[in-house]
Amino acid sequence: MTTKEKIIDEALTLFSTKGYQGTSVKNIADAVGIKDSSLYKHYKSKKEIFDTIVLEMSMRMEGMSRGLGLPGEENMEKAAFGYGQLTAEGLWELSKNIYLYYLRDEFAARFRRMLTIEQFRDREIYEVYRKIFMEDSITYQTQLFGEMIRQSIFIEANPAAMAVNFYAPVYFLLNKYDQEWGREDEALAELKQHVEEFGRIYLKRDRDA
């Protein structure tokens, strides 16, 4: 890791716990292991460090999302078909992946916390937070569930309401267990309970059984 990358990495850690204002350039420099003045050879200001984080992490989030079952707007039929094979278990895999990614991925988790802290002081930051953790997720899942209804994997229902029913608890548990590092089993048990309830309600196979 270059010094320039290490600065971003350490700054993200500090911003995600102490906040932007609560973190000094010296804090970052200390964490990196250089003097604060040296840091200005890599970034021209503290704000440039923050902006770089937002830009890079936004891109990284989109890239990673595709990898775990959030493939953007295309291939919805294929994605739905893929999940169709797995029924209740597939639903659990999907939830667990999304949940553990946002909770534990070394970048996603810190980035989410940072945006959570900073969303109120700047409209642009808020838009980024809202897009990634609210709109994109719900939009994608609404489309996915709509397709899964069409393929008779799920019973007839309102896909938008389903998406909220599915994602909101993931979001809630993410926030609830965010700082409970020793209680991951408990978190996953709660998540599983939720997903099973969701399957009981909407999955056709479960219903027929």
Added chain:
Amino acid sequence: MTTKEKIIDEALTLFSTKGYQGTSVKNIADAVGIKDSSLYKHYKSKKEIFDTIVLEMSMRMEGMSRGLGLPGEENMEKAAFGYGQLTAEGLWELSKNIYLYYLRDEFAARFRRMLTIEQFRDREIYEVYRKIFMEDSITYQTQLFGEMIRQSIFIEANPAAMAVNFYAPVYFLLNKYDQEWGREDEALAELKQHVEEFGRIYLKRDRDA
């Protein structure tokens, strides 16, 4: 409002947007209309202002919660019976009250935002946030729904899973529309869609109809 109260009020507004570190004592004093040095006649430090807010608001939140259908652990049977009378419509009233209270109440909304910002830097703050906006709500609703199942208002189901299904979307929408002041109708429409779905799934009367 006394100067001492006004300081708390303005500080809460500032802390809930710019954060504790992002707010200076001068910012608060300016908002109140006094010099920063005068402020120290009322509170001995900036931290004392913050701590006073947390203490007072925690108490106020508990008091207000009781007023809108979150009455603590006693009277659960009575509360459940009360909601039983109203069925689907009562469910909607309950949700709307909780939602609009947390979203719009002039103290609750600012306090929630402040805790959201500050939760990561201090374990104690996090505990307060978690208790009020996660544990208490879920605990109460789990008990309420359990009682409502016993009274045959709801179908047989897992009350804890129901509570997550019910409250998580409220929490999610609260965060989603927190800064969308012009889109309250949209927010309520989404909430209503969720509550109706919840009613369709769990309410006995809806099922039988």
Added chain:
DNA sequence: GTCTATATGCGGATAGAC
């Protein structure tokens, strides 16, 4: 209980040597 004045330190940022 408000003001002016002030102490003291830390914040972000730059200059220039190596």
Added chain:
DNA sequence: GTCTATCCGCATATAGAC
């Protein structure tokens, strides 16, 4: 690309007059 030295403004907080 790292360091030392330095600038300057703003931060929290206090002293003391009115």
